[in-house]
Amino acid sequence: MRRSRSARGSEQARVEARSLIKTVAGSSFLWAWGFLCYLSPALIPQPNAGGQSVGLEYGFFASQGAVVLFAFVVALRARRRRIVVRTPVFLAAAVVSSLTVVVLAQAVRASALPAVLACGVVDGFCVALLGAAWGARYSLGSRGMRPLVVVSFLVAYVLYLLVAHVPEPWSMAVACALPLASWALWMSDASARHELSADVFPDRDANEAASMPGELSAGLWEARVLPWRAVGVLVAAAFVGNLVASVVMGRGYASVDSLFFGGVVVCACIATMSLVPLTAGRNALSVEGVYRITLTFTAVGLVAIMVFGTAGIPVGGALVQGSAFFLQVLVFLVITQSTQEEGLSPLLSFSVGQALIAGVVFAGNVLGKQVFALFGSDALVLDVVCGCGLLALFFMLVSRASAGGGIEGAGTVAEEEGESGEGREMGKEGKLRASPLRGGRGPSPSPSPSRPCLEPEQVEFAPFAARYALTPRETEVLGYLVRGRTLPYIADALFVTTGTVKTHTVHIYRKLQVNSRQELLDLFEASA
Secondary structure, eight states: OHHHHHHHHHHHHHHHHHHHHHHHHHHHHHHHHHHHHHSSGGGSOGGGTTSOOOSHHHHHHHHHHHHHHHHHHHHHHHHHSOOOOOHHHHHHHHHHHHHHHHHHHHHHHTTOHHHHHHHHHHHHHHHHHHHHHHHHHHTSSSGGGHHHHHHHHHHHHHHHHHHTTSOHHHHHHHHHHHHHHHHHHHHHHHHHHHHHHSOSSOOTTTTSTTSOOOTTTOSBOOGGGSOHHHHHHHHHHHHHHHHHHHHHHTTTTTTHIIIIIHHHHHHHHHHHHHHGGGGGSSOOOOHHHHHHHHHHHHHHHHHHHHHHGGGGIIIIIHHHHHHHHHHHHHHHHHHHHHHHHHOBOHHHHHHHHHHHHHHHHHHHHHHHHHHHHHHOSSHHHHHHHHHHHHHHHHHHHHHHHHHTOOGGGGSOOOOOSGGGTHHHHHHTGGGTTOOOOSOOOOOOOOSSTTSOOOOOOHHHHHHHHHHTTOOHHHHHHHHHHHTTOOHHHHHHHHTSOHHHHHHHHHHHHHHHTOOSHHHHHHHHHHHO
């Protein structure tokens, strides 16, 4: 008996390890593709690399604007009807992203600005969708997934540094293959999880009211639940970095090697510094602590540019640009935490999160180029811009200290006991886009030894569930609810998103005609 349990535990650990490797590798391929496509010298013609615009920056701006537009479309359309994303859409997005690399390279060399803009718009929509899919995967499980987000970006930085030195034909081939490889790994992991829970992909009749929309769309569609204050602090600091980098670069890519390449090196250093403390114990990744480290790098870079002038741009600019890059990782972390704890729809939360990142990158770069066009980038202009940036960072730190709250506290677990929790969710039933599960595959095996091992006995609740026509999965969720478990706990135990559990909970309440956890408990006790 002990040997069989040990064998099952070993197999379970191997399954979990394979899933995590697929997640880290697949998402890092997508992040690396974003860097290689628009921030790598691979697509910049060498004769024009001395400072003249090659048009690639316009494609980059178009891609950032398309990400913002994608979030608006998702938010507005969700108010009218439920959004269901079929699995072939992800493959199409990966294929199109790969093809645009070739088209973009040829368009840059031919100075075909309309083609560059078109590629940027298409890439923005495709990457936003694929990024939301990986965001949904990282919102599974406990807080132990948060360090893996940083690891995935660290792997992406390493890929960028390696591929940037590969000869052009091969670097282009790698850039084309990355989106497809990312999709293949996501599809492999998602298919394996769907076999266990049947919650990952939408039902064939997902347009029906009583169908499962898939893990990407399941959950709360309320953008106001997002931690706006915490994200606002991060994007404000990122705006400073993008503004300074844009002024330094001017209208071309004269400093692309020092700013982008050096900035990615700085990102890798910050990522390593944030992960090293985790090796000494079981401490959770502190977003607040990493935020302060990133601001320190930014401040040092700004001071270096102010003191040494143009001579300090290679090092100072790399520190500032790298910090701005890594602040985007922190935004992703905060959105992941909020999605886990509040049960938000990953499609909504990560679309909005990516839109905030893209919006601040777009605004900072455009404003920086306007400053360069009006005043140039001489020593006085750099001193004024860097000085204003330092003041902004100082006041942000002072305001955070006076407020007494940290970024960690932004994504708090919603009240789930009594009418203040699920009762409030029932009042928003129409906005949840909830639906029951079709199947009854029973509980999924826990892929992590640290995951809660409690599994409710469905036999105990079978008569009650049959009376109210609950599905097997809803019966399983009911078992956790009557034991007082929170929604994030249930999601962690079943290895699904919190939004998926929230849709099942709302559907259970609808069938039982109750409005709160207490009413559910009273009804169950009366029936027993």
